[in-house]
Amino acid sequence: xxxxxxxxxxxxxxxxxxxxxxxxxxxxxxxxxxxxxxxxxxxxxxxxxxxxxxxxxxxxxxxxxxxxxxxxxxxxxxxxxxxxxxxxxxxxxxxxxxxxxxxxxxxxxxxxxxxxxxxxxxxxxxxxxxxxxxxxxxxxxxxxxxxxxxxxxxxxxxxxxxxxxxxxxxxxxxxxxxxxxxxxxxxxxxxxxxxxxxxxxxxxxxxxxxxxxxxxxxxxxxxxx
Amino acid sequence: xxxxxxxxxxxxxxxxxxxxxxxxxxxxxxxxxxxxxxxxxxxxxxxxxxxxxxxxxxxxxxxxxxxxxxxxxxxxxxxxxxxxxxxxxxxxxxxxxxxxxxxxxxxxxxxxxxxxxxxxxxxxxxxxxxxxxxxxxxxxxxxxxxxxxxxxxxxxxxxxxxxxxxxxxxxxxxxxxxxxxxxxxxxxxxxxxxxxxxxxxxxxxxxxxxxxxxxxxxxxxxxxxxxxxxxxxxxxxxxxxxxxxxxxxxxxxxxxxxxxxxxxxxxxxx
Ligand code: HEM
Ligand code: SF4
Ligand code: SF4
Numbered sequence: 001x002x003x004x005x006x007x008x009x010x011x012x013x014x015x016x017x018x019x020x021x022x023x024x025x026x027x028x029x030x031x032x033x034x035x036x037x038x039x040x041x042x043x044x045x046x047x048x049x050x051x052x053x054x055x056x057x058x059x060x061x062x063x064x065x066x067x068x069x070x071x072x073x074x075x076x077x078x079x080x081x082x083x084x085x086x087x088x089x090x091x092x093x094x095x096x097x098x099x100x101x102x103x104x105x106x107x108x109x110x111x112x113x114x115x116x117x118x119x120x121x122x123x124x125x126x127x128x129x130x131x132x133x134x135x136x137x138x139x140x141x142x143x144x145x146x147x148x149x150x151x152x153x154x155x156x157x158x159x160x161x162x163x164x165x166x167x168x169x170x171x172x173x174x175x176x177x178x179x180x181x182x183x184x185x186x187x188x189x190x191x192x193x194x195x196x197x198x199x200x201x202x203x204x205x206x207x208x209x210x211x212x213x214x215x216x217x218x219x220x221x222x223x224x225x
Numbered sequence: 226x227x228x229x230x231x232x233x234x235x236x237x238x239x240x241x242x243x244x245x246x247x248x249x250x251x252x253x254x255x256x257x258x259x260x261x262x263x264x265x266x267x268x269x270x271x272x273x274x275x276x277x278x279x280x281x282x283x284x285x286x287x288x289x290x291x292x293x294x295x296x297x298x299x300x301x302x303x304x305x306x307x308x309x310x311x312x313x314x315x316x317x318x319x320x321x322x323x324x325x326x327x328x329x330x331x332x333x334x335x336x337x338x339x340x341x342x343x344x345x346x347x348x349x350x351x352x353x354x355x356x357x358x359x360x361x362x363x364x365x366x367x368x369x370x371x372x373x374x375x376x377x378x379x380x381x382x383x384x385x386x387x388x389x390x391x392x393x394x395x396x397x398x399x400x401x402x403x404x405x406x407x408x409x410x411x412x413x414x415x416x417x418x419x420x421x422x423x424x425x426x427x428x429x430x431x432x433x434x435x436x437x438x439x440x441x442x443x444x445x446x447x448x449x450x451x452x453x454x455x456x457x458x459x460x461x462x463x464x465x466x467x468x469x470x471x472x473x474x475x476x477x478x479x480x481x482x483x484x485x486x487x488x489x490x491x492x493x494x495x
Pocket of ligand 2: 283285297332334338348349
């Protein structure tokens with residue numbers, strides 16, 4: 001297995017074409033999911049008549065700001081964890097120096113980057129938060145009751161790029177070459193999985209909130225936060 | 226692995242009717258409701274839910290049953306819709322009985338959980354989809370189905386036909402005049418400001434409530450009226466049954482009554 005992964009052809013494939021392929025699947029898949037959601041929403045008699053920009057934004061804002069909704073305030077622990085988890089999960093890969101060096105190699109531009117030690121800490125934060133999510137699934141009765149294999153799967157898919165990235169950066173467990181390849185593979189798996197698993201909440205979030213925000217605000221004249 | 230404890234409750238509307246179901250009927254109805262009738266909201270809500278349990282504390286059933294996880298909002302979806310979907314719609318009559326119990330008796334469609342879910346997932350709506358399936362299969366709590374039938378036969382929830390309605394309001398007006406000189410319960414006044422539409426029971430065994438409203442309207446000097454014809458009852462139990470055909474008829478009748486009377490506002494009770 002490891003020999004297979006470090007053989008030059010496979011190594012080249014994982015680091016080259018597969019990167020592009022997974023980005024294409026990520027973008028294309030999300031686009032497909034978005035369009036199919038849109039066409040189904042048109043068939044649903046109440047979705048479009050209810051939608052209001054003002055109340056969609058009101059709802060989204062109250063839920064993407066920590067403690068801005070009643071339930072975020074009632075669950076401070078979970079709020080802190082989930083906001084740390086998601087912020088680090090989204091920010092670290094995009095603004096990592098190592099990733100931006102690769103972007104510069106390919107397209108000759110780079111984004112603003114974060115110092116390596118901070119990125120390292122953020123990686124650990126993602127891993128720790130994921131561990132807490134895992135504990136919740138195993139221990140908290142109302143979470144355990146609705147946990148399936150797929151929940152562990154998507155949690156692993158989300159956190160594996162961070163675990164492998166951390167190990168590669170600190171040159172732990174396996175040789176850097178192999179760990180790096182595993183890291184890239186994990187990232188690719190995550191990208192490919194997003195559109196086709198419940199990780200696509202990244203896209204759907206905005207639309208479920210927009211609908212419910214509009215129904216509560218424009219139709220029922222009340223709050224949903 | 227999962228523990229769902231329920232005290233047995235017998236209800237002829239559920240138990241007897243479930244005996245008549247055939248596997249083909251069950252699969253056909255579920256397929257029809259989930260694939261033909263429901264669209265964007267059903268798919269998106271089911272595909273988005275991350276199974277985090279943050280909606281639990283919203284639900285008064287969950288709280289009242291001492292945080293039994295099988296009463297949490299998302300658990301209700303897990304025990305009904307996810308169950309049907311995972312089993313490719315091939316479920317037995319016992320499952321339908323459980324779906325009916327959960328959707329009719331363990332969720333009152335209050336939407337509080339939508340205000341707790343970070344995605345705003347509308348579990349109340351998902352439970353109405355389950356009710357629709359049970360309603361089409363005829364597996365409905367007997368009392369509720371009886372009210373639905375009453376809407377079909379008498380256009381009111383509690384078996385009060387139109388002539389009884391007029392008769393009741395007339396004797397209430399007589400009694401009202403013992404308290405208020407020349408008090409009126411005005412029927413069919415075209416162009417009135419307000420159409421008052423009572424709860425069906427105000428024409429049956431809670432008539433004192435209609436008297437109270439009449440007193441308020443008379444003393445406050447409101448320009449009000451009520452229809453003497455069908456469409457006077459503001460309730461719609463067919464909606465709760467999942468009988469959307471009757472629900473549509475009842476709702477249309479109600480609004481058409483207001484349009485026929487050319488009123489500006491409808492005031493409903495309860
Ligand atoms: C901007 C986009 C995103 C938004 C608004 C968002 C929002 C949310 C919300 C509201 C929850 C439920 C609360 C919780 O359990 O923490 C959640 C859970 C989760 N999110 Fe995201 N998310 C986004 C992107 C992502 C991405 C890109 C990933 C990973 C690839 C991800 C992975 C997860 C995981 C694994 C959970 C579940 C944790 C558990 O098992 O309980 N999210 N997300
Ligand atoms: S809508 Fe149903 S599940 Fe949600 S809080 Fe109300 S009763 Fe509970
Ligand atoms: S309905 Fe919302 S709050 Fe409840 S488990 Fe699903 S995502 Fe979480």
